[in-house]
Amino acid sequence: MIEAHGLRRLFGQHVAVEDVSLTVAPGALLALLGPNGAGKTTTVRMLAGLLRPSAGHATVAGCDVLAEPAAVRARVGLMTDSPGLHDQMNARAYLDFFGQMYGVESRARRQRIDQLLELFDLQRVASRRMATFSKGMQQKVALARALLHGPRVIFLDEPTSGLDPLAARSVRELIVGLKNDSRAVVLCTHDLDEAERLADSVTILRHGRIVASDSPSALRAHASRETLVQVTLAGDVADADRLVARIEGVVEPKLHGKQLSYRTLYPDQANPSVIAHLVGAGAQVVSVTCTTATLEDVYASALEVAALP
Amino acid sequence: MIDRTPPGQLAALWLIGRRAAVESMQDRLTLLMSMFFAVVLPIGLTALAVRPRIADSGASGDVLAFYLLIVGLAPAVSAVGIAAGQFAGEKERGLLTPLLASPASNFAIFGGKVLGSIIPPLLYAAVAEAVYALSIATLLGPERLLLLPPILSVGMLLLVPAVTLFGAVTSSLISSRVRTFNAAQQVGGLVLMPVWGALLGVVIKLRDWGPAPLLGAVALLVVLDVCLTIVAAATWRREEVLSHS
Numbered sequence: 001m002i003e004a005h006g007l008r009r010l011f012g013q014h015v016a017v018e019d020v021s022l023t024v025a026p027g028a029l030l031a032l033l034g035p036n037g038a039g040k041t042t043t044v045r046m047l048a049g050l051l052r053p054s055a056g057h058a059t060v061a062g063c064d065v066l067a068e069p070a071a072v073r074a075r076v077g078l079m080t081d082s083p084g085l086h087d088q089m090n091a092r093a094y095l096d097f098f099g100q101m102y103g104v105e106s107r108a109r110r111q112r113i114d115q116l117l118e119l120f121d122l123q124r125v126a127s128r129r130m131a132t133f134s135k136g137m138q139q140k141v142a143l144a145r146a147l148l149h150g151p152r153v154i155f156l157d158e159p160t161s162g163l164d165p166l167a168a169r170s171v172r173e174l175i176v177g178l179k180n181d182s183r184a185v186v187l188c189t190h191d192l193d194e195a196e197r198l199a200d201s202v203t204i205l206r207h208g209r210i211v212a213s214d215s216p217s218a219l220r221a222h223a224s225r226e227t228l229v230q231v232t233l234a235g236d237v238a239d240a241d242r243l244v245a246r247i248e249g250v251v252e253p254k255l256h257g258k259q260l261s262y263r264t265l266y267p268d269q270a271n272p273s274v275i276a277h278l279v280g281a282g283a284q285v286v287s288v289t290c291t292t293a294t295l296e297d298v299y300a301s302a303l304e305v306a307a308l309p
Numbered sequence: 310m311i312d313r314t315p316p317g318q319l320a321a322l323w324l325i326g327r328r329a330a331v332e333s334m335q336d337r338l339t340l341l342m343s344m345f346f347a348v349v350l351p352i353g354l355t356a357l358a359v360r361p362r363i364a365d366s367g368a369s370g371d372v373l374a375f376y377l378l379i380v381g382l383a384p385a386v387s388a389v390g391i392a393a394g395q396f397a398g399e400k401e402r403g404l405l406t407p408l409l410a411s412p413a414s415n416f417a418i419f420g421g422k423v424l425g426s427i428i429p430p431l432l433y434a435a436v437a438e439a440v441y442a443l444s445i446a447t448l449l450g451p452e453r454l455l456l457l458p459p460i461l462s463v464g465m466l467l468l469v470p471a472v473t474l475f476g477a478v479t480s481s482l483i484s485s486r487v488r489t490f491n492a493a494q495q496v497g498g499l500v501l502m503p504v505w506g507a508l509l510g511v512v513i514k515l516r517d518w519g520p521a522p523l524l525g526a527v528a529l530l531v532v533l534d535v536c537l538t539i540v541a542a543a544t545w546r547r548e549e550v551l552s553h554s
Binding site: 011045048049050051052070071073074078080081082083084085086088089097098100101102103104105142145149 | 403409412
């Protein structure tokens, strides 16, 4: 659905995006991560047919972004970083306008608008001026606008920004629904937890270049294959750290009161052995918690590595 | 899959223009100011400026025609502000990107925005002219309307849409190339001020020069409007708007 190779975009002398290649299959979600100014929005704008790449090529929904940008725009849905709603209009009239711009036939348009208003729980306020809408309601209207014409490729720029937790959850559920409906989704977000939960693949940009790109699990494994293990004991066990230090695969054990922690590359082998040694020494184990690298660790590490000279 | 037949260029242009015009006319502050120019100003000018002058100097068609232009131009000048709001204002508030992301062509977006910038001022100008005529008929007597010189009056009336379009296209061109609404207003004002000054000079000198220079100015402005609109519509690029955002 989305195939991009070597995308580059210059604004005057400034290189906004350099050598960006990515692929998103139908039913897959790609999360674009990166600090402000990393090139996420420019990349999305090139893929959505708004900006012409200075170099490289891309095919989106079967259309070439260089040769047929208007056809690309007609086939994709774009939710911009700010809702971009006209205050004086009501939600129904606003959606109707965009439905007409995308050429949705009148009857289908009415049905689709009703369907989306119901989906986003906006029917009761559909005739109210959007100036009176909360940020969450505005985000929902913007998302409805992006989905109005039933695009197979959807670009979402910070879709849950400013939403309360429940509204954010319902938007995330909707995004999962879009994936399940075989649509290709590109999600720009600063919410790493959201990216980890929703994305099939993650691309991290810095200064317009890709600094990491893979599935979240592969990125986590690549960042650090070690597992951090924390063992909570019922009482103080003197020398517990020295006791487990002798076990193969246990790295840097540390004891702080009743908390014993260590790192290991092989938790399957090391943890049972550690517990057996501790119990054998008379300790009572309350809990064992294993933590692998999070996407946040991967993100921080990727940006740090990219910043090195 | 949803059935779709994207609108043609002119249909898209009309959709954008109509929406922009409605949006602008729904803005309460703009509406209040425009109604002042369209209703209060013509009545006030007739009562406070036209009546005393006619009473002093006898029946003068030139005076009536001069105020015909002033009354029409006062609401029409708002096209500059509306056009600045349509491009720079909407860009500043993040409203323009969804429209730029639509399948509409550059021509349809630019043309629609310009159309949306001139429809409200022209409507208010038409109302203002009608209120002015009614005020003359009511305050000075209906027979005074017959004093309006036909050629001069037609010239004055043609000048209103010509000036409105010129202001809107110039302001659209400028405002799509600057970052903020304020910058668009300031640069637009700087560019348009000499043109309006020259026009006002021609109108003030009407009594000495006769209607020919005015008709010449109208013709020149119409030609300028056509050229400027064609060049602007052909060269306007959504990319440029996004590059400056």
